[in-house]
Amino acid sequence: MLDMDEVAAEFWQGVEEFNQGQFYACHDTLEAIWMEATEPQRTFYQGILQIAVALYHLSNENARGAMILLGEGINRLRRYLPDYAEVDVVSLISQSAELLATLQQAQPEQIKELAAQVQGNFTEAMEIKLPSIAKVTVS
Secondary structure (H helix, E strand, C coil), rough: CCCHHHCCHHHHHHHHHHHCCHHHHHHHHHHHHHHCCCHHHHHHHHHHHHHHHHHHHHHHHHHHHHHHHHHHHHHHHHHCCEEEECCCCCHHHHHHHHHHHHHHCCCCHHHHHHHHHHHHCCCCCCCCCCCCCCCCEEC
């Protein structure tokens, strides 16, 4: 069982930034604590950081970068199933894997639509729907 005192206080700031779609800010916050962390928190922080950076890449229409980092983040978080530090890792991985599958099947012209959805600028007329954007949920 994880002692919550072992989780950096800044982690919760990163979670808030992630859930508000502030993926670059989340990256900065989590990178600062990741670099100083020891295991097992280090890999946990890095997994969430990589998913945040994937969403940042997608918001900039960089589908390749998003797919690579989604895959890496998912793989890093698998060792923390089903939950860790009060985070529902199952849901985060599931939502991230659904997004990864959507990106892998998206046509190049659809990436712009997906990017707009990550940015929160979408309309009902879009041809491809983004799966729910991953959220870091706390139990």
